[in-house]
Amino acid sequence: MIRAGIVGATGYTGVELVRILSGHPDVTLTVMTSTQYVGKEMAEIYPALRQVVQQPLEAFDPDRVGDRADVVFTALPHKLPMEIVPGLLDRGVKVIDLSADFRFKDPVLYERFYQPHTAPGLLEEAVYGLAEVFPEQVASARLVGNPGCYPTCALLPLIPLIQTGLIDSRGIIIDAKSGVSGAGRAPSLKTLFCEVAESFKPYNVGVHRHTPEMEAVLSRVAGRPVHITFVPHLVPMSRGMMATLYAPLKKDAGLGAVARAFQEFYGEKPFIRLMGQGGIPDTLNVRGTNFCDIGFVLDPDANRIILMSAIDNLVKGAAGQAVQNMNLMCGLDEKAGLSGVPYSL
Numbered sequence: 511m512i513r514a515g516i517v518g519a520t521g522y523t524g525v526e527l528v529r530i531l532s533g534h535p536d537v538t539l540t541v542m543t544s545t546q547y548v549g550k551e552m553a554e555i556y557p558a559l560r561q562v563v564q565q566p567l568e569a570f571d572p573d574r575v576g577d578r579a580d581v582v583f584t585a586l587p588h589k590l591p592m593e594i595v596p597g598l599l600d601r602g603v604k605v606i607d608l609s610a611d612f613r614f615k616d617p618v619l620y621e622r623f624y625q626p627h628t629a630p631g632l633l634e635e636a637v638y639g640l641a642e643v644f645p646e647q648v649a650s651a652r653l654v655g656n657p658g659c660y661p662t663c664a665l666l667p668l669i670p671l672i673q674t675g676l677i678d679s680r681g682i683i684i685d686a687k688s689g690v691s692g693a694g695r696a697p698s699l700k701t702l703f704c705e706v707a708e709s710f711k712p713y714n715v716g717v718h719r720h721t722p723e724m725e726a727v728l729s730r731v732a733g734r735p736v737h738i739t740f741v742p743h744l745v746p747m748s749r750g751m752m753a754t755l756y757a758p759l760k761k762d763a764g765l766g767a768v769a770r771a772f773q774e775f776y777g778e779k780p781f782i783r784l785m786g787q788g789g790i791p792d793t794l795n796v797r798g799t800n801f802c803d804i805g806f807v808l809d810p811d812a813n814r815i816i817l818m819s820a821i822d823n824l825v826k827g828a829a830g831q832a833v834q835n836m837n838l839m840c841g842l843d844e845k846a847g848l849s850g851v852p853y854s855l
C-alpha cells in the first residue's frame with residue numbers, strides 16, 4: 511500500500527484529494543495537514559465526509575510527514591510549496607505539487623508572474639504533470655508540478671494538432687470559462703454569492719498567470735516560440751471548466767487528419783473522450799470525473815478549427831490529475847481510484 515499525505519487538506523483541491531484517495535484501492539491516507547483546523551476532523555469542515563474520513567487534521571511537521579508518507583500532495587497557495595518541498599524530497603518522499611511553484615522550467619518566467627523562486631534548482635528536475643502528454647517523464651519523477659486547470663483544459667486539445675503541424679500556431683485564441691471553485695475556499699469579495707450569481711464576466715483579460723504556462727508548454731512541443739491570446743471568464747457554477755479554442759487550419763489539412771491526430775494521440779488514453787467532428791462537450795458530463803471531453807468543428811470560410819474541451823477544474827484540472835500522476839510515479843494502474851462512474855445529471 512502507498513502511504514499518502516496531503517499538505518493543505520481543507521482547501522477545495524485538498525478535500526477533492528481526500529475524496530479520491532479515500533476510495534483508492536492501493537493507497538492509505540496517513541497524514542492531512544491544516545493551519546486553522548488542527549485537531550479537528552475533516553467531517554467537521556466537510557460533513558459529506560462523515561463516516562468516510564475519521565483521522566484528525568494536524569499541523570505541518572516535515573519529519574512527521576516524512577516518516578509517515580511515501581507520496582505527498584501539496585495543495586497550498588503558490589509560494590508556500592517551494593518553501594517546504596525541498597525538505598520533503600530530502601526525506602525521500604515523492605511530491606506532487608498542485609500550485610504553480612514547479613510548473614516552469616525558467617525561474618525568470620516564474621518570477622515575472624509570481625515572485626522570486628526560493629528553490630530554483632529544482633525547476634530543472636521537476637516534471638510538468640500533463641499525464642497524457644508526458645507519461646514517461648512523470649513515471650520516473652520524484653517531483654511533479656501539476657498543471658493549472660485552464661492549461662489542462664486548453665493544452666490537451668491543442669497539443670496533438672501543434673505536434674502534427676495541422677494548425678498554424680500563430681493564431682491561437684483560447685476563450686475559457688471556470689466555475690467559482692477555481693478561486694479556492696479562501697473568502698473573497700469576488701466570490702460572494704451576490705457577486706457571482708446571475709453574472710458571467712471575463713477577468714484578468716490579457717494578464718492571466720496561466721498564459722505564460724501554456725505558452726511555455728506549447729513552445730516546447732512546437733519547438734519554436736508560440737504565443738496565444740487567452741481570455742478567462744467566471745461563470746456562476748461551483749465546479750466545471752469549458753475552453754473554446756480557435757486556430758487556423760493549415761491549407762492542406764482536413765478534418766480527417768484532425769480526427770486521426772486525436773485518435774493516434776489519445777485513442778488509448780483512459781481519461782480523454784474524443785467526441786469527434788460536431789461533438790459538443792458539456793461540463794455536466796465530466797462533473798466529479800477525471801475525464802476531458804474534446805470535440806471540434808470547422809469554420810470553412812475562415813478555414814479555422816473550433817476546438818471545445820470540458821473538464822472538472824477540481825478533478826482533471828487538479829486532484830484527479832494529481833492522483834493520475836501518483837499512479838504513474840508509483841507504477842500503479844493509471845486509472846486506479848479514478849474510475850468512478852460519472853453522475854448522469
Ligand SMILES: NC(=O)c1ccc[n+]([C@@H]2O[C@H](COP(=O)([O-])OP(=O)(O)OC[C@H]3O[C@@H](n4cnc5c(N)ncnc54)[C@H](OP(=O)(O)O)[C@@H]3O)[C@@H](O)[C@H]2O)c1
Pocket residue numbers: 517518519520521522523524543544545546547585586587588590608609610657658659691692693694695696823824827828
Ligand atoms: N481550485 C482549483 O480549481 C485549482 C485547480 C488547479 C490548481 N489549483 C492550485 O491548487 C492550490 C490549492 O488551491 P485550492 O483551490 O485548494 O485553494 P484553497 O481552497 O484556498 O485551499 C488552500 C489550502 O491551503 C491552506 N493554507 C492556506 N494558507 C496557508 C498557509 N499560510 N500555510 C499553510 N497552509 C495554508 C489552507 O488550509 P488551512 O487554512 O486549513 O491551513 C487550505 O487547505 C493553489 O496553488 C491553486 O492555484 C487550484
